[in-house]
Amino acid sequence: MNKKEIQEQRVKKYFIDSTVNLLKTEGLRSVNVRSVADNAGYSFASLYNYFKDLNELIFESVKVFVEECNDFISERVENSIQGKERIRDISVLYVKYFLEYPGAYELFFLERMGNIGNKEQICDLIYNSLNDLCKDDFAYCVKKKVFSAEQAEVLKKQLNYCVAGMLLFYHNRHNPKDYKEFITTVTEQINQVLQ
Amino acid sequence: MNKKEIQEQRVKKYFIDSTVNLLKTEGLRSVNVRSVADNAGYSFASLYNYFKDLNELIFESVKVFVEECNDFISERVENSIQGKERIRDISVLYVKYFLEYPGAYELFFLERMGNIGNKEQICDLIYNSLNDLCKDDFAYCVKKKVFSAEQAEVLKKQLNYCVAGMLLFYHNRHNPKDYKEFITTVTEQINQVLQ
DNA sequence: AAAGATAATGAACATTGTTCAATTTTGCAA
């Protein structure tokens, strides 16, 4: 990476960090070319020297959130029991991460992607974000014959779909009505998936 | 309902029908005050004499889609076997209805509601749309002791969350990649939920 | 220090939602 590329990456990072901050503090609705550029210390027009459009910039921040989410969860499951128990803990923490950052939820699951460059890569990153976290423990369960290998594949997907569905209804359709009831439902549903 | 109210309802219906048509044919992105009003034969400004804002109008069409979806499914499960089998058939058809009308999917699950008048009512209508369709068959399963009453409640939710999650990933994140694989996943997952 | 390359910017435009004052239409009493 030559000097020019280094500087370009630096400026891109200013924009991405600005976007991440806005997503965390104000949510997706508050992310627009002018607010992002202001926060980054540039004019809104400069944004287009580094990103094809606003959407491309917004989805660049997925990588940052995936890493942060992984850290958030890793820190908190160190004492969890390997296998089903840890899958359960990870899944609940995954939900809690997106409750803490609704802007990240909107980005991961709701925002339209349009024609960004590395669409497939980012889609896969999002789709696999929970599965990657649970991978080892599912493998452990298969090894210990808690699940068959085929069963594990179905259950991984089910966990992912069920969690995404719960977050969708809670975030977008206020169901369940309050946080407490929601967390009860989350644990109940995750337990049901893992049987 | 007096003459004035009748006429008001009539004009509201023109706007709602126009919105439904646009949602069906062009999707949610194409629904805006000008296109809706054009299709209804009014100026965009007239819309505000009948609805608080565009969002309120858009969510009025939820009721239309729920009815249409119910008809779509009822017509097609007449020969299904009561119980688990029919729950499965209903769920697959529910998915297929939203595949046929992606605009309806966007409306039901993705669109932000803002401060529309009867928000709770519409949220509940959406949330319960699949459960209402399966209600009788779950009751039948409980009666026949296929599930306990408590188990049935958990499974109803799981079906709803799982279906919503699958539609979310397919519509918004292109996962699974193609229709055929998606339908395979849908049946696999629904079977897993119902065991 | 000058010139050419690179980066940053504001002006301008398109799209969309919303408000409001002006205009048109309607309903009804004389």
Added chain:
DNA sequence: TTGCAAAATTGAACAATGTTCATTATCTTT
């Protein structure tokens, strides 16, 4: 039927936002 008040309809205008592009500022190299 006519005239007027109420109601309905409308276009002009504004704000917010995404995007493009020509101009300006900055930097690099000689």
